[in-house]
Amino acid sequence: xxxxMTIQKTDKPKTTFSLVxxxxxxxxxxxxxxxxxxxxxLKSNKRSPWVGKALDGASCxxxxxxxxxxxxxxxxxxxxxxxxxxxxxxxSYVEQLIRGANTTNELGWDIDYTLRAFPNHHRALYxxxxxxxxxxxxxxxxxxxxxxxxxxxxxFSPEDGTTRMLYGILLHKLGxxxxxxxxxxxxxxxQPHDAQTAYNLGLLLTELGHxxxxxxxxxxxxxxxxxxxxxxxxxxxxxxxxxxxxEPPENDKDTEDS
Numbered sequence: 027x028x029x030x031m032t033i034q035k036t037d038k039p040k041t042t043f044s045l046v047x048x049x050x051x052x053x054x055x056x057x058x059x060x061x062x063x064x065x066x067x068l069k070s071n072k073r074s075p076w077v078g079k080a081l082d083g084a085s086c087x088x089x090x091x092x093x094x095x096x097x098x099x100x101x102x103x104x105x106x107x108x109x110x111x112x113x114x115x116x117x118s119y120v121e122q123l124i125r126g127a128n129t130t131n132e133l134g135w136d137i138d139y140t141l142r143a144f145p146n147h148h149r150a151l152y153x154x155x156x157x158x159x160x161x162x163x164x165x166x167x168x169x170x171x172x173x174x175x176x177x178x179x180x181x182f183s184p185e186d187g188t189t190r191m192l193y194g195i196l197l198h199k200l201g202x203x204x205x206x207x208x209x210x211x212x213x214x215x216x217q218p219h220d221a222q223t224a225y226n227l228g229l230l231l232t233e234l235g236h237x238x239x240x241x242x243x244x245x246x247x248x249x250x251x252x253x254x255x256x257x258x259x260x261x262x263x264x265x266x267x268x269x270x271x272x273e274p275p276e277n278d279k280d281t282e283d284s
Contacts, residue, residue: 067107070094074145076170078177081200082163086174094143097183101144108144116140121153123160133157134169146179146189155196172196187216191223198230206230221252228257237266245270 074095076086093111096104115136117127127136137157140150151172158164158172176193183189194209210227217223228243244257249270261267 064106067093067110068096068104070096072097072182074142074178074182076174076178077181078174080171081173081202082171086170086177088170088174088178089138089142089168091142095145095182096143097186098144098146098148099183099186104144111140111143115143116147116150116153121149123153123157132168134166138168138170141175141179145175145182146186148188148192151175151179151189151192155192158196159199185216187213187220187223190216191220191226194230195226198226203230203234207234221247221250225252225254225257229260232257232260232264232266237261237264241266241268 072095074091076088078086080086094107096107098108101108115127115131119125120127120133120136120140123133126133134157137150137154140147141154144150154169154172154175157169163171173193173196176189176196179186179189180193190209190213194206194213197203197206197209207227207230210223210230213220213223214227224243224247228240228247231237231240231243240257241261244261244267248258258267
């Protein structure tokens with residue numbers, strides 16, 4: 027006769043508990059080794075939903091946020107959380123678009139995870155921007171269109187001027203000049219002393235024929251020794267360049283005042 031089947035006892039609960047304890051020890055060791063003052067990630071009270079539409083008109087959709095979301099502008103506050111995310115998902119391989127963070131991760135998955143944890147992670151946003159420019163309009167199982175990540179980031183942190191500048195560059199590159207101008211202007215409003223924002227805004231203003239305003243930005247940039255000459259060259263080609271007015275020496279000013 028066959029013996030009746032019996033349920034075999036296993037040690038799975040003990041194993042699971044052991045794995046959890048081991049993971050906590052590893053996290054604790056990492057925190058101590060890198061000088062962080064905590065071992066448990068901070069909770070985030072902010073939301074980062076998928077909003078807006080892709081350039082083809084489809085609603086932006088993606089995976090939910092499982093860790094965070096944290097504000098990249100406040101990365102000094104969230105230095106431990108940023109370390110955990112970048113160490114696992116955004117190393118140099120990912121940022122240079124070579125491969126995933128390790129041999130098992132897929133490149134797009136790591137970029138997506140980083141941008142769900144830190145929606146306005148500037149370098150990761152620039153990475154998804156470069157991925158789009160390299161591969162064209164892509165269909166990816168995980169990675170959303172780059173414009174969706176930018177809209178998500180702006181909704182999450184609307185006062186982040188760098189995110190808006192990067193979004194402006196993407197739109198500019200894709201020929202959406204009026205939308206790009208709106209983002210550049212908002213970025214310049216948020217960070218009026220940022221030279222890269224002013225430079226990109228000046229380039230687009232020149233393309234759109236707003237030469238006087240572009241020249242104002244150019245004069246301000248080159249007076250402060252900005253190294254890139256593309257804006258000056260564009261204005262020269264349009265016949266709109268004027269040399270920066272020279273200011274009288276300090277002694278002459280004193281004479282005039284007296």
